[in-house]
Structure formats: C-alpha cells, structure tokens
Amino acid sequence: MEWLIVIFFGLWAFISTLGVLFLKSPVHAILSFLSVILAVSGMFLHLGAELLAGLQLVIYAVSIVVFYVLVITTIPWEKVKRFGKVNLTQLLLATPVLILSTLITSSAIFEVEFKDSPPPSLESVGKSLFSSYLLPLEVASILLLVAMVGAIAIGRKDA
Amino acid sequence: MSIPQAYAIISLFLFFSGLLGIIIRRNLILILVSAELMLNGVNLALVSFDRMVGGIEGQILSLFVLTVAAAEVAVGLALVVALFRLKGYEGSSEITNLRD
Structure with a gap:
C-alpha cells in the first residue's frame, strides 16, 4: 500500500518534470512546474514532514508560481514565444552525461543500508x-x- | 530498499532534470524555473535523508532553502525584467556583453 503511494507520486513528478523540460509555451511549462510542486508536497506529507508540505504549498505553489506568471505578462508575448524551443545539440550532448551521473549517485544510495526511523x-x-x-x-x-x-x-x- | 531510499532516488531525478533544463532551455524565465526544480530536488533529498538517519536537521535546513528560493526568485525575476526593459533581451543566447 505504501509503495503504491510512492509509485503514484513518483510517476506524477516524472511526467510533469518532462513537461517542464520540453513544453514549448512558457505558461504551460510553469503550470507543469506547479504540478511538480504539488507532487513533491505530497511526498513530504508521506515522509512525515507536515510543516514543509504546508510551506511548500504556501510559498511555492501560491507565491512563486503566481510571481512567474505575473512577470510573463509584463513582457510582450511575441518576445516570449521566440525562445520556446529547446537547444537540440545541447540536449543530445548533456543527456548521456546527466543520466550517467544520476546512475552513479543512486548506486551510492543503494550501497548503504539505512534504517527507516519514525518521522x-x-x-x-x-x-x-x-x-x-x-x-x-x-x-x-x-x-x-x-x-x-x-x-x-x-x-x-x-x- | 526502504521508502526514504525511493524518495532519495526521485530527488536525484528532480535535481538532474533541473540541471538538464538549465542547459537546454533558451528562455531566461524557464531557466529560473529549472533552478527551482533543482532546489525542490535538494529539499526532497534533505527530508528523505532525515528519515534515514532519524534527525530533524534536514527539515530545518530545507526550510531555510525554501526561504532562499523565495529571495532568489524575487531578485532573479527583477533582473530579467530590468534586462528586458533596458535591452529587449529575453533569450539566454542574446546576452553576450556584461555592459553596454
């Protein structure tokens, strides 16, 4: 049952992170970032950090995301849309390096046996x-x- | 594998995808959003390591990270707006000079 919650939040965060990385419109990317924030807040709640889950909702989801959208409205829309695409060469160069470093770092987490202490x-x-x-x-x-x-x-x- | 370990893996994924976003994005505002993604990953890592070793310092540290993130957003977005107003820049490739 607990693993179902982990998989649910993990998949939610994974899909919306892909949205932050690859969506063309900045407003859509920011809304997808809001979805990441909600997923991370649920993870905090599952880990037993209720204070941080509430602060994540209040500070990130309410103030920071609204601030980003507000700044986008001050800049003319044609200027914002001009740089919507991702940089393809840098994507091809950086992805293998970052996947490799993710695997190396997570192997360090797997190696040590930690105890699961109460929150x-x-x-x-x-x-x-x-x-x-x-x-x-x-x-x-x-x-x-x-x-x-x-x-x-x-x-x-x-x- | 315990549940905090699974969350630590997820936090690693969040951190490195934020780094990828900083590398591949061209829009200045979306580069800042990717930096926020990295900060979120760090917060999740601190809380899950906290569960592994049974302390409270990680939660307190991530509270301060949250504060610094709010300050960073305020100053960073002010810089983006000032840059746009003075030069008309919105993409990271257009900024090639430090002055004039």
Whole structure:
C-alpha cells in the first residue's frame, strides 16, 4: 500500500518534470512546474514532514508560481514565444552525461543500508527551530527584507 | 530498499532534470524555473535523508532553502525584467556583453 503511494507520486513528478523540460509555451511549462510542486508536497506529507508540505504549498505553489506568471505578462508575448524551443545539440550532448551521473549517485544510495526511523514530531522541529536555530531564522528574515528591497530597486522603471 | 531510499532516488531525478533544463532551455524565465526544480530536488533529498538517519536537521535546513528560493526568485525575476526593459533581451543566447 505504501509503495503504491510512492509509485503514484513518483510517476506524477516524472511526467510533469518532462513537461517542464520540453513544453514549448512558457505558461504551460510553469503550470507543469506547479504540478511538480504539488507532487513533491505530497511526498513530504508521506515522509512525515507536515510543516514543509504546508510551506511548500504556501510559498511555492501560491507565491512563486503566481510571481512567474505575473512577470510573463509584463513582457510582450511575441518576445516570449521566440525562445520556446529547446537547444537540440545541447540536449543530445548533456543527456548521456546527466543520466550517467544520476546512475552513479543512486548506486551510492543503494550501497548503504539505512534504517527507516519514525518521522520526527512537529513539536520537536518547532522547538529546535526557535532554540538552537534561532540566529539562522533571524538572518533568513533579514535576507528576505534585503531581497525585497533589492528587487524593487532593480526592477524600477527609471533604474 | 526502504521508502526514504525511493524518495532519495526521485530527488536525484528532480535535481538532474533541473540541471538538464538549465542547459537546454533558451528562455531566461524557464531557466529560473529549472533552478527551482533543482532546489525542490535538494529539499526532497534533505527530508528523505532525515528519515534515514532519524534527525530533524534536514527539515530545518530545507526550510531555510525554501526561504532562499523565495529571495532568489524575487531578485532573479527583477533582473530579467530590468534586462528586458533596458535591452529587449529575453533569450539566454542574446546576452553576450556584461555592459553596454
């Protein structure tokens, strides 16, 4: 039963990843990326990381995908469509190398026998986040503020 | 093979297909989307390795990865919009000069 869930999410992620790579229209590729995000969020839920599954939905599926579509609307559609095709020579050159590196890395995962420990509770994650990881959390908030100011400064009309 | 191992394999596939997308795509916005795909793969790998060794550090680290991804999207898309507005570029092959 558990393996059925793994196969379902795996196939879902596989098909929509192919859509991200090869669809011509940028909007279709971004919608297919949204599908990847939903599949990964389901995988997080299956792995017992409920906080990350929720944040994946809120941050990626809601804010980032909407931001991409919004930026596409600011650029004239003829310009966007001109570069829809993939680069065929680079595809032929890169695919064998990347398949080989995927196989090598996954053989490293297969070699070691790991135990399947129970998922950590949400309470312990929250406690650790606000005690031993308090400084990185604050630095992350400053990083978000700096990124916001930087995005406004770069994207202004008279820049 | 346990279930976290299967998810680690899936995360490898996500990471390397994101890398393939960065190599083969010509549209600047879709190159950024492929980078997001790579970040998703890294997050999934962190959480599944977390299940293998029984810790919580992986989940916390992938939370920070999520934060950095949001910041990266904001700045990256602002750069794409500024590049288009100043030069009219939209494809990666058109950008050959750093200035002027």
